[in-house]
Amino acid sequence: MxxxxxxxxxxxxxxxxxxxxxxxxxxRVAAPELTVVVPCYNERANVRPLVRRLEAALSGLRWEVIFVDDASPDGTAAEALQLAASDQRIRCIRRIGRRGLSSAVIEGALASSASFIAVLDGDLQHDETRLPAMLALLSDGAADIAVGSRHAAGGDASGLGSAWRHWLSGLGIRAAQAFLPVRLSDPLSGFFMLSRPLFDRLAPHLTGVGFKILIEVLLAAGHNVRIVEVPFVFRPRTAGESKLDLLVSMQFAAVLIERLFRGLLPVRFLAFAAVGALGILVNLAALAILTKLIGLGFEWSQGLATLVAMLANFELNNRITYRDQRLVGRRVWQGRLVFVLVCSIGAIANVGIAGMLYHQHAGWSLAGTAGAAIGVVWNYAVSATLVWRAR
Ligand SMILES: Nc1nc2c(ncn2[C@@H]2O[C@H](COP(=O)(O)OP(=O)(O)O)[C@@H](O)[C@H]2O)c(=O)[nH]1
Ligand SMILES: [Mg+2]
Structure with missing residues (x-):
């Protein structure tokens, strides 16, 4: 040409x-020295200001920014792509049918060919002017991971806002510190930098579940990394909303619990089993209403109550257990139908196996527990592949 x-x-x-x-x-254009990975969901109003700030903070460096967007309804990706159309330093990864901060960061970082990778929130709360200092510490070989800290001397977390958020953050920090192989004042920080070779080494060990990617990185890195904390002032959010909610906090607790079980019992299975246990209560409540209040015959009532429990379980699993792969729109109905079919077969297996063991003179409680265990494992394994297709 x-x-x-x-x-x-x-x-x-x-x-x-x-x-x-x-x-x-x-x-030929040389690869950037630094990739700034920015997970974003509904941050349209923050995209342009962030690029301007990065430009100012990183002038003189070869850098790029990769926005990783999970099909935000506010058009965050369109905004980033519009900028990217005239500026090679801006890239955007778009994920469809997926949600999750940690997995977004991992995918952005894996798309980098730079020497160093920084992770920075897309809502302007992290102080991008600290990036050159972090980069200098890493390229001088002073440390392997530089962590932006709100709690180190000189840092400030007042941008967190409410007293509730401060309390929750304090609790999370103490919980994380109990698990981490290294001591850090702000292990919940989402603002950090590391070399790409180090990230590449750790990447296969990251689960990508949840909101706290730094914790995952630190757990995967173990004792053999040198960490330096760089204080920064956490700014208050000016546009958009925080996505941290009760479910995200529960997910964080779940990641720590999974560590406690050393990965033997995946968090998803624990959540699925907990939802299943709740389903028994829903079943009993519906049964009581149908027989006592409505006066329906027992068999019909139990059949309907089981269906109600299955539908309630589907709803809870779709919102909690599979939050990151939540089915929406038409796929919800398809998912409901397949889930009910899968659980019906699980129920038949449960009753069949419990009956068989009971007739072989196992006690009723052992027979019942074995049947229920087989049922839940079946429901979990099959719905993971047929309803929430593991991607
Ligand atoms: N790609 C992606 N980004 C997310 C998701 N949830 C949060 N983020 C982004 O992660 C960053 C931190 O989230 P934020 O809600 O501000 O958390 P907070 O600062 O702890 O309140 C922001 O840039 C969000 O837009 C998600 O599910 N997917
Ligand atoms: Mg934020």
Whole structure:
């Protein structure tokens, strides 16, 4: 294309301006030294201001920013792509049918070819002016991971807002510190930097579940990394809303519990089993209402009550257990139907196995427990592949 263009003077100007911009086929542009990975969900209003701030903070460096958006309804990706269309330093990864801060960060970082990777929130709460200092510490070899800290001397967490958020954050920090192999004042920080080779080494050990990617990185890194904390002032949010809610906090507790079980029992299974246990209560309550209040016969009541419990379980699993792969729209109905079918077969297996053991003179409680255990494992394994298809 360059040869053709030089033959045609009218195109030559175009090509030379493309060369000046570093575009055009065959033009080599060195990879950036630093990739800033920005997970974002409904941050449209913050995209442009963030790019402007990065430009100011990182002038003189070769950098790029990768926004990782989970199909935000507010058009965050469209905003990032519009900027990316005229600026090679801006990229956007778009994920469809997925949610999750940690997995977004992992995917953004895996798309980097830079020497260093920084993770920064997309809501302007993290202080991007600290990035050059973090980069200097890492490239000088002073540390392996630089963590932006709200709690180190000179840092400030007042941007967290409410007393409730401060309390929750304090609790999370203490819980995380109990599990971590290294001591850090702010292990819940979402603002940090590490070299790409280190990230590549850790990546296969990251689960990508939840909101706290730094914890995962630190757990995977173990004792053999040197960490430096760089204080920063956590700014209050000015646009958009926080996505941290009770469910996210529960997910954080679940990640720590999974560590406690050393990964033997996945968090998803524990959540699924807990929802199943709740389903028994729903079943009993519906049965009581149908027989006592409505006066329906026992078999009909139990059949309907079981259906109600299955539908309630589907709802809870879709919102909690599989929050990151939540089915929406038409796929919810499809999911409901398949879930009820899967659980019906699980119920038949449960009764069949319990009956068989009971007739072989196992006690009723052992027979019942074995049947229920087989039922829940079946429901979990099959619904994971047929309802919430593991991606
Ligand atoms: N891609 C992606 N980004 C997310 C998700 N949840 C939160 N984020 C982003 O992660 C960053 C931190 O989230 P935020 O809600 O501000 O958490 P807070 O600062 O603890 O209140 C923000 O840039 C969010 O837009 C998600 O499910 N997917
Ligand atoms: Mg925030």
């Amino acid at each position: 360059a040869e053709q263009a030089t033959a045609e003077p009218a195109h030559a100007a175009l090509v030379s301006s493309a060369l000046a911009l570093g575009e055009g086929a065959g033009v």
